[in-house]
Amino acid sequence: MSGVRPGYVRPLDIRNGRIDMSHGSGGRAMAQLVEQLFAAAFDNEWLAQRNDQALLPRPEGRIVMSTDCHVVSPLFFPGGDIGCLSVHGTINDVAMSGARPLWLAAGFILEEGFPLADLQRIVESMARAARDAGVPVVTGDTKVVEAGKGDGVFITTTGVGVVPPGLVLGGDRARPGDRIIVSGTVGDHGMAVMSQRESLAFATDLVSDTAALHGLVAAMVEAVPEVRALRDPTRGGLATTLNEIAGQSGVGMTIDEAAVPVRRQVEAACEFLGLDPLYVANEGKLVAIVPAERAERLLAVMREHPLGRDAALIGEVTEDAHRFVQMRTRFGGRRIVDWLAGDQLPRIC
Amino acid sequence: MKYIDEFRDGTLARRIADAIAAEVEPGRAYNLMEFCGGHTHAISRYGITDLLPPAVRMIHGPGCPVCVLPIGRIDLAIGLALEQRAIVCTYGDCLRVPASDNLSLLKAKARGGDVRMIYSPADALAVAEAHPDREVVFFAIGFETTTPPTALVIQEAARRGLANFSVLCNHVLTPAAITNILESPEVRKLGTLPLDGFIGPAHVSTIIGSQPYEFFAEEYRKPVVIAGFEPLDVMQAILMLVRQINEDRAEVENEFTRAVTREGNLKAQALVSEVFELRRSFEWRGLGEVPYSALRIRAAYAAFDAERRFGLETRSVADNKACECGAILRGVKQPRDCKVFGTVCTPETPIGSCMVSSEGACAAYYSYGRFREISVVAPA
Amino acid sequence: MCLAIPVRVVELRDGATALVDLDGIRKEISLALVDGVAVGDFVILHVGYALSRLDPEEAERTLALFAALPDAAARAATA
Numbered sequence: 001m002s003g004v005r006p007g008y009v010r011p012l013d014i015r016n017g018r019i020d021m022s023h024g025s026g027g028r029a030m031a032q033l034v035e036q037l038f039a040a041a042f043d044n045e046w047l048a049q050r051n052d053q054a055l056l057p058r059p060e061g062r063i064v065m066s067t068d069c070h071v072v073s074p075l076f077f078p079g080g081d082i083g084c085l086s087v088h089g090t091i092n093d094v095a096m097s098g099a100r101p102l103w104l105a106a107g108f109i110l111e112e113g114f115p116l117a118d119l120q121r122i123v124e125s126m127a128r129a130a131r132d133a134g135v136p137v138v139t140g141d142t143k144v145v146e147a148g149k150g151d152g153v154f155i156t157t158t159g160v161g162v163v164p165p166g167l168v169l170g171g172d173r174a175r176p177g178d179r180i181i182v183s184g185t186v187g188d189h190g191m192a193v194m195s196q197r198e199s200l201a202f203a204t205d206l207v208s209d210t211a212a213l214h215g216l217v218a219a220m221v222e223a224v225p226e227v228r229a230l231r232d233p234t235r236g237g238l239a240t241t242l243n244e245i246a247g248q249s250g251v252g253m254t255i256d257e258a259a260v261p262v263r264r265q266v267e268a269a270c271e272f273l274g275l276d277p278l279y280v281a282n283e284g285k286l287v288a289i290v291p292a293e294r295a296e297r298l299l300a301v302m303r304e305h306p307l308g309r310d311a312a313l314i315g316e317v318t319e320d321a322h323r324f325v326q327m328r329t330r331f332g333g334r335r336i337v338d339w340l341a342g343d344q345l346p347r348i349c
Numbered sequence: 350m351k352y353i354d355e356f357r358d359g360t361l362a363r364r365i366a367d368a369i370a371a372e373v374e375p376g377r378a379y380n381l382m383e384f385c386g387g388h389t390h391a392i393s394r395y396g397i398t399d400l401l402p403p404a405v406r407m408i409h410g411p412g413c414p415v416c417v418l419p420i421g422r423i424d425l426a427i428g429l430a431l432e433q434r435a436i437v438c439t440y441g442d443c444l445r446v447p448a449s450d451n452l453s454l455l456k457a458k459a460r461g462g463d464v465r466m467i468y469s470p471a472d473a474l475a476v477a478e479a480h481p482d483r484e485v486v487f488f489a490i491g492f493e494t495t496t497p498p499t500a501l502v503i504q505e506a507a508r509r510g511l512a513n514f515s516v517l518c519n520h521v522l523t524p525a526a527i528t529n530i531l532e533s534p535e536v537r538k539l540g541t542l543p544l545d546g547f548i549g550p551a552h553v554s555t556i557i558g559s560q561p562y563e564f565f566a567e568e569y570r571k572p573v574v575i576a577g578f579e580p581l582d583v584m585q586a587i588l589m590l591v592r593q594i595n596e597d598r599a600e601v602e603n604e605f606t607r608a609v610t611r612e613g614n615l616k617a618q619a620l621v622s623e624v625f626e627l628r629r630s631f632e633w634r635g636l637g638e639v640p641y642s643a644l645r646i647r648a649a650y651a652a653f654d655a656e657r658r659f660g661l662e663t664r665s666v667a668d669n670k671a672c673e674c675g676a677i678l679r680g681v682k683q684p685r686d687c688k689v690f691g692t693v694c695t696p697e698t699p700i701g702s703c704m705v706s707s708e709g710a711c712a713a714y715y716s717y718g719r720f721r722e723i724s725v726v727a728p729a
Numbered sequence: 730m731c732l733a734i735p736v737r738v739v740e741l742r743d744g745a746t747a748l749v750d751l752d753g754i755r756k757e758i759s760l761a762l763v764d765g766v767a768v769g770d771f772v773i774l775h776v777g778y779a780l781s782r783l784d785p786e787e788a789e790r791t792l793a794l795f796a797a798l799p800d801a802a803a804r805a806a807t808a
Contacts (some may be wrong), residue, residue, distance in 0.1 A: 203755040204754050265753040269754050271350065334399055347442045501761050606784070607788040616763070
């Protein structure tokens with residue numbers, strides 16, 4: 001009798017193995033990657049079926065869908081990684097409509113040569129994030145590109161959710177007199193990531209604030225369904241989000257510098273590099289526009305939630321044909337908080 | 350943040366503002382130039398203009414090393430990256446400055462040029478050590494504040510015998526620029542630019558001391574107050590200038606006593622003289638050729654001079670005809686006097702040097718203050 | 730023009746370098762341009778180099794100058 005064991009497949013060498021072109025070719029190597037790495041981590045009834053699609057029950061209510069591509073570098077940063085970031089990011093985009101996120105899809109573009117150990121770390125982080133959020137990754141896809149044509153891994157996540165009846169949120173719904181609330185400190189994510197960049201390296205306790213906000217949102221819209229708009233200030237920071245909403249709604253805004261919560265270390269890190277915390281990315285915060293008479297209630301509800309403890313009322317919506325976002329500085333003067341001209345770059349001048 | 354937050358206190362700002370308002374003499378105008386881009390930035394960012402009486406007019410000067418960097422010099426750096434295939438190390442400030450052929454260092458990077466952003470000249474040295482097979486060029490810019498660190502890395506490169514490291518030197522000098530302004534026709538002859546006093550640069554002065562400005566006070570009878578960078582420093586300096594002008598004094602006063610002395614940092618000065626010497630003339634974007642206003646690397650360190658190593662010849666590139674940067678840098682015009690300000694020329698699509706750097710007069714005004722020109726309905 | 734900030738020296742290291750702190754952010758910088766710096770001193774930091782030591786007495790003196798100016802109430806009283 002030969003010594004070949006029927007059905008035996010040599011397991012993936014996670015410790016030392018690397019992605020190669022065969023992992024994307026649709027053959028046995030790819031099936032093994034899916035089986036032993038992806039499906040093992042995500043492990044839910046849909047993925048267990050091993051179909052190319054997930055058959056889902058029809059949800060009650062208006063459906064919301066969102067998609068996000070994640071190309072963050074470095075892949076691992078204090079407080080998170082591209083994996084959990086991609087889960088949180090899409091859950092948040094869906095949640096900003098007031099929707100309850102239901103399912104996620106995840107697409108991976110892997111670079112030839114990418115270490116399997118890193119991939120497993122990322123996938124397990126994603127799975128953990130999805131489990132903690134109660135939003136499963138029900139379907140996915142993987143492709144491999146030649147070395148040099150990718151940045152290790154790119155992840156695209158798509159999310160689907162349902163909006164409770166009667167709720168209408170949108171960036172175009174801000175009205176003069178409305179109040180502006182932010183759910184917590186700004187600039188944490190961007191500065192945590194920047195602290196890892198080679199030539200800017202500084203030692204810090206700062207961690208990314210990456211988090212799934214749908215629980216906070218659910219509490220908010222249940223208590224205050226009159227909320228006009230929700231948005232998470234990711235790339236471009238709080239300033240960009242406020243300008244976006246002002247632009248969409250055709251209004252102006254005035255915020256109070258002293259009211260915007262910023263961690264001391266984030267302020268300090270920004271001083272070092274000549275950056276403005278208002279423009280630094282966040283991954284676990286949201287901005288809410290709410291009618292003035294409901295602002296106090298919304299603030300109270302937010303502060304009861306772990307992700308909204310530092311929620312603060314930072315300003316109000318005004319009438320302004322020019323759609324300027326203005327700020328009363330801590331100093332007593334006024335300035336515009338303008339659109340960003342490209343990415344903020346550290347400066348020496 | 351210690352020694353930072355205290356100098357941003359809004360309550361104290363009110364007191365200084367009230368003092369300025371109380372002390373400006375009726376019917377008298379106070380035209381003050383803040384030389385330094387950092388002060389321009391502070392004035393805009395903190396909305397200091399809101400706290401000043403109309404009699405005090407702030408004129409923005411040319412103390413922004415990125416703004417006065419000629420296009421031709423950036424072209425040299427781009428050429429080193431794209432044609433010589435050198436690794437070009439640059440501060441973040443220079444990355445987006447538009448140069449010839451619709452290029453910038455950032456765009457050169459997109460085209461395959463190895464352009465790396467660094468925070469410190471020491472990082473450029475580290476890049477050279479890490480890539481002994483490649484030429485590494487440090488694109489050095491800055492006034493007297495930034496020059497001593499460049500001098501140090503050149504000396505260090507010499508000590509280590511780094512054969513692949515060189516510096517493209519664009520260091521410029523503050524007193525020469527101030528002279529240039531004071532000698533400009535608008536100030537000297539035409540009198541169309543009334544200039545009553547200067548706010549002197551903060552960090553340049555930590556290196557050169559307050560002594561070099563005494564010449565301007567004596568020769569041109571203009572008061573100079575050296576101010577720290579924080580908004581309270583700037584306001585206090587304005588108060589001190591108002592007082593000097595009222596009392597018909599033309600002295601050099603130091604508001605930034607916590608960091609500036611009369612003689613400055615002698616060690617740094619000695620270091621700079623060891624490594625650099627004066628160029629007879631240097632083109633400043635917007636100001637034209639300015640004599641004895643810039644530094645080049647001495648013959649003793651020729652091995653680390655990128656201009657010698659690569660046989661570089663600087664081409665003078667004219668600014669767009671509609672660009673009013675020259676007049677704005679000399680304080681003769683304001684950003685809103687420029688026909689292309691805010692339309693064709695914006696921080697995203699800068700035409701001239703004043704819009705290019707975030708502390709250039711036009712950029713600062715556009716980003717922080719352009720709403721003042723437009724009446725805004727205040728919230729109820 | 731030159732972005733420079735006051736930072737506190739927390740540790741002196743070999744080769745004229747020091748570890749400095751600003752509100753919990755720490756960075757290693759060069760002291761090659763300034764002599765006689767001690768732990769606890771504040772220095773002005775620019776592009777990774779200390780440019781000068783900050784004089785705490787002068788800092789207090791400057792702040793006292795601001796505080797000595799009359800506030801709105803005092804000004805109204807003497808008007």
